[in-house]
């Protein structure tokens with residue numbers, strides 16, 4: 001039994017798609033969320049910079065005495081060294097493997113699509129991991145970097161003309177002949193899954209890493225005997241590296257509940 005919080009981080013708001021699934025599956029757990037809103041996006045940066053930022057984000061969460069860490073960011077998940085987290089003495093999970101395993105299980109044709117950030121696609125990690133799980137798979141990937149600022153700026157309503165137009169271009173390689181499942185390989189994307197599903201006319205199954213990562217987190221807590229014994233609902237503390245007030249507004253939309261807690265500003269250079 002361990003009543004310490006679970007630490008979750010992302011470059012910005014996207015990781016809230018994971019928080020929302022964690023809250024459903026592990027309602028008694030406290031969560032510390034860090035969104036690196038001062039340095040978003042990560043997905044256009046070099047691998048070295050992404051790893052440096054991720055290590056700082058992890059160091060910040062460690063300073064909050066968390067019992068486990070979730071990298072709720074596709075870009076970090078695909079760019080961290082494969083042996084990570086050797087050296088970390090608490091359970092760690094990212095979104096890559098849980099999302100890939102779900103896609104490989106669900107695909108009938110073995111033709112698997114991935115949309116993610118430029119850095120994730122460039123890393124080749126989705127393709128490598130998919131083929132490790134399912135050697136017969138054919139992988140079709142497309143980078144969709146503009147989805148990230150659209151989501152960060154709240155262009156998320158299902159009939160948003162700008163996001164729909166961008167989605168039309170990005171999703172053109174995916175038709176039911178080319179893939180039967182599509183991994184939303186960046187945690188910002190489930191937030192606009194309605195627009196993506198409309199564009200694909202519901203013919204392709206969307207894999208949301210949130211559900212899978214929450215299940216993985218639950219099994220890690222179980223394995224290490226780290227469930228909280230709290231009977232009341234857990235709470236979430238939010239930390240960001242820039243613009244706390246705009247974070248609360250958009251976070252409330254994402255989480256479907258008002259973020260009334262203070263969102264605390266962190267000095268990213270001190271991490």
Ligand code: DGL
Pocket residue numbers: 010011012014015040041042043044072073074075076117120148185186187188
């Ligand atoms: N939410 C992030 C991801 O899953 C990153 C978006 C970005 O910072 O570019 O990749």
